[in-house]
Amino acid sequence: MPDPRTSTIGRARQVLALRPFRRLWMVTGFCSSADWLSLLALAALAGLLASSETGANAAFSSVLFANLLPGLLFAPIGGLLADRFNRRVIMVVADLVRAGLLLSIVLVGSYWWIFAGTFLVQAATIMWIPSKDAALPNLLRRPAQMESATQLGLVMTYGVAVLVGGGLFTLITGAGTTLGVPPEVLDAVGLTKIAVVLAALLYLTSAMIIATALPELSQRPAQAVPEHDDPANTAGTQTAAAGGPNAVRMLRDSAAYIRGTPLVRGLLVGMMGAFAAGGAIVGTAQTYALSLLGGQAAFGLLLLSIFAGLVVGLVGVSRLARRLSHERVFGIAIVSAGIGLVPVAFSPHLAFSMLAVALVGACAGMAFLTGTTIIGSRVEDAMRGRINALYQSMLKVVAGCSVAVAPLLVTLVRPRTLTLWDTTMIIDGTRPVILGGGILAAVVGVIAYRQMSTPRQVAPEAVTGADSPDPTRTP
Structure with a gap:
């Protein structure tokens, strides 16, 4: 037990x-x-x-x-x-x-x-x-x-x-x-x-x-923020403590904080690639389902598969995070999601597509939960609201633009019918778009992990009641 x-x-x-x-x-x-x-x-x-x-x-x-x-x-x-x-x-x-x-x-x-x-x-x-x-x-x-x-x-x-x-x-x-x-x-x-x-x-x-x-909900941490190698890391907290910076100053401090904090910069870069790839999948999902010759029912099954995978990823990430650092889990999840889109792009059958899509959904759930956890536990209180807002708005902006652009890219490829091992499928623009989204996510995942793995990170002590990093975790 x-x-x-x-x-x-x-x-x-x-x-x-x-x-x-x-x-x-x-x-x-x-x-x-x-x-x-x-x-x-x-x-x-x-x-x-x-x-x-x-x-x-x-x-x-x-x-x-x-x-x-x-x-x-x-x-x-x-x-x-x-x-x-x-x-x-x-x-x-x-x-x-x-x-x-x-x-x-x-x-x-x-x-x-x-x-x-x-x-x-x-x-x-x-x-x-x-x-x-x-x-x-x-x-x-x-x-x-x-x-x-x-x-x-x-x-x-x-x-x-x-x-x-x-x-x-x-x-x-x-x-x-x-x-x-x-x-x-x-x-x-x-x-x-x-x-x-x-x-x-x-x-x-x-x-x-x-x-x-x-x-x-009105409480704020009382202790001072520890010194960092880069003064940009404490810009937001120092100005807040100084008694009320204006909006322009706070936005400037936010940009300086992101530039000077590799952990947060890598997190945002990684999620930007993941959201772009995810938006491409959403934008092409219905056309892709039709290319499998399964009709609208195939579209529904693919949606159920990705949400089922999402739940599995959200629940299962805890076990992985007990063995690896959150930075490594985040990078692995995004790279795995990108690699998982490759079989989706080449899949000739609905059943295989459902399995691959569920895997992508699980990796996406792991990445989203890990990213939110990093913001909540590693970003100091004085900057956390702005980073959370940027995280949420980036999801909408990048994913929304990707959803809008993906259908236009699909139209650039002329559909062809292909029979492979007695299985007929339609090769259209959805497959190169999905493949491109997968490659983008994998590359950005590697870049994000390299950014987040540098020694200069937001110190966990900056958060109220923060504990030292778990020494049993793999860095």
């Missing part, structure tokens, strides 16, 4: 035993469920209120774009606020703003205000996330718990909350048919508005819990 102190479940229980973290985890569940519920409900409401078939068809993609756009525009601002002001106050205000905007969408009932309101809701979300991520390490007893805390957060955000948000949307919008409510009493628009109101109430619940039960 595994030692509960070293098993994944045992470490998760230790983290959940911390009352401040447990409450923040619950708040994350409320807000993430509201995010997914509002996305589905607002897209459905836009489709119902559209005055034309074109507007109805574009409803979901337009709401999704309105969700993503604030991340491209305002993520650095969220990081600046998280490093400069009281994080607890920022989170409460953001939750209240999100709740008020959703209620205004219900009251106004305008097709165009749905998109404008969605944009503003996500702008508030961009202010909320960096504050939550930057405050998280201060709720833990030691940096070693950061990995388990991040795992629990991702499971809640992309697992439990998805099921809760999707389940609530299905129950509410299907209540008319299930309960036999006449359309003249409560039609589809009315039921969808109820779903939006429920999402607003979840945000209000989050604001109440943060305001009344989570004073720890």
Whole structure:
């Protein structure tokens, strides 16, 4: 029987035993469920209120774009606020703003205000996330718990909350048919508005819990930051301690910090390559599935495979991280994901593609979790909000651009039908794009690891309660 102190479940229980973290985890569940519920409900409401078939068809993609756009525009601002002001106050205000905007969408009932309101809701979300991520390490007893805390957060955000948000949307919008409510009493628009109101109430619940039960979110480390070889490493902390640098100064300090900190620079370079490769896969996934002659069902199976692999990577990375340093795990994960795309590009059969895609998903999950853990446990508090915001915005910018460009690259290759070992497949532009994405990820993974392996790194002592690096780990 595994030692509960070293098993994944045992470490998760230790983290959940911390009352401040447990409450923040619950708040994350409320807000993430509201995010997914509002996305589905607002897209459905836009489709119902559209005055034309074109507007109805574009409803979901337009709401999704309105969700993503604030991340491209305002993520650095969220990081600046998280490093400069009281994080607890920022989170409460953001939750209240999100709740008020959703209620205004219900009251106004305008097709165009749905998109404008969605944009503003996500702008508030961009202010909320960096504050939550930057405050998280201060709720833990030691940096070693950061990995388990991040795992629990991702499971809640992309697992439990998805099921809760999707389940609530299905129950509410299907209540008319299930309960036999006449359309003249409560039609589809009315039921969808109820779903939006429920999402607003979840945000209000989050604001109440943060305001009344989570004073720890306002805490900041009190000790001074130790000296580094490069003065750029402490630029952000020194200016913050000096009493309030302006936004331009903080942005300049952030750039100097990244240039002078190989650990963070390598992390961002590595994730940039990984996001670019991942965006290329997403942008070509549907066309690639059709090239396997499996129809839309093949597309669904490939998506399930990559998400299944993602879960395996998120859960399994802990065992690997106990034997190797986080820097090495991060580099191995990105290089392995790139190499895993090579068989995807050459695969002639759906079953083989599903296995290869699951492997890529597992490596991506390992890389994302390890990168988030490094930021939380190795970047000092005064700079953590900005680095987290940059990390999140880079995901959206690089992956979004890659998703947009990949389909254009696919059109440059003329499709051909090939029969190999009695198996017929279509060779089109998706395969060279996927192959190129894999090579890019592998090369960038090597570059990132070389950057992160240099001796000049962010000292773990810079974080509150940081322990010395585990001597049993392979450097």
